[in-house]
Amino acid sequence: MSSSGARGVRREYGRTYVVRPKGRHLATIVWLHGIGDNGNSWSQVLGNLPLDNVKWICPTAPTRPVAAFGGFPCTAWFDVEETSVDGPDDVQGLDASAAHIANLLSSEPSDVRLGIGGFSMGAATALHSAACYAHGRFSNGVAYPITLSAIIGLSGWLPCSRTLRTKIESSQTAFRRAAALPIMLGHGRGDEVVMYRNGERSSEFLRNSGFSYLNFKAYNGLGHHTIPEEMDDVSKWLRARLGLDRSCG
Numbered sequence: 001m002s003s004s005g006a007r008g009v010r011r012e013y014g015r016t017y018v019v020r021p022k023g024r025h026l027a028t029i030v031w032l033h034g035i036g037d038n039g040n041s042w043s044q045v046l047g048n049l050p051l052d053n054v055k056w057i058c059p060t061a062p063t064r065p066v067a068a069f070g071g072f073p074c075t076a077w078f079d080v081e082e083t084s085v086d087g088p089d090d091v092q093g094l095d096a097s098a099a100h101i102a103n104l105l106s107s108e109p110s111d112v113r114l115g116i117g118g119f120s121m122g123a124a125t126a127l128h129s130a131a132c133y134a135h136g137r138f139s140n141g142v143a144y145p146i147t148l149s150a151i152i153g154l155s156g157w158l159p160c161s162r163t164l165r166t167k168i169e170s171s172q173t174a175f176r177r178a179a180a181l182p183i184m185l186g187h188g189r190g191d192e193v194v195m196y197r198n199g200e201r202s203s204e205f206l207r208n209s210g211f212s213y214l215n216f217k218a219y220n221g222l223g224h225h226t227i228p229e230e231m232d233d234v235s236k237w238l239r240a241r242l243g244l245d246r247s248c249g
Contacts, residue, residue: 014060017043023052029115032122115150123156134178158202178210188222
């Protein structure tokens with residue numbers, strides 16, 4: 001599957017990995033890998049979580065030149081120069097990936113709750129999707145087509161931070177959607193790739209823009225990776241926010 005990215009270049013997405021629910025299907029979550037990775041590694045991690053009612057969709061980003069690596073090509077959801085809330089934003093690339101993710105979720109059953117999660121650059125893309133959902137449209141003005149019930153961002157940052165508040169305050173509908181969307185952010189204090197302060201500032205930008213249903217958790221000593229404690233927190237948070245504990249298998 002292809003989509004237009006930055007500067008109008010058509011980019012091919014890699015393989016999508018799906019983890020089917022072991023019990024009754026109550027939620028579908030697209031999970032987005034970090035830069036240079038693929039969907040397979042995360043599908044194995046997510047498939048082992050005690051969330052039998054969740055279907056996981058783990059796509060693989062297109063291979064593209066990445067400015068942060070001197071133009072070296074690798075799998076990436078968008079182009080990036082620095083993993084910071086202050087860096088320049090590849091809005092076209094972000095929009096293209098957010099549209100691809102929404103398309104993956106658009107054919108899910110109407111009674112299933114939808115979410116987006118990710119790690120590092122994947123977390124940044126998930127947060128961009130949250131902003132598009134609340135605003136009701138992508139940055140290019142095209143309508144955002146699905147309803148989101150949960151956003152998870154681990155070791156990531158908020159792109160387009162400078163324009164977020166203006167977008168959310170543009171309408172009462174956008175403000176209501178932002179306030180009602182549950183978001184979980186986790187970040188290691190020892191992160192050497194996306195510095196902890198960028199995770200912290202991302203949560204502050206989100207809260208100040210109206211995303212008040214937000215939980216931010218710091219992990220002492222954690223670098224740019226995840227640990228069982230953090231994934232256990234993800235499982236507990238999803239069960240509570242999506243009502244999975246009320247299911248009967």
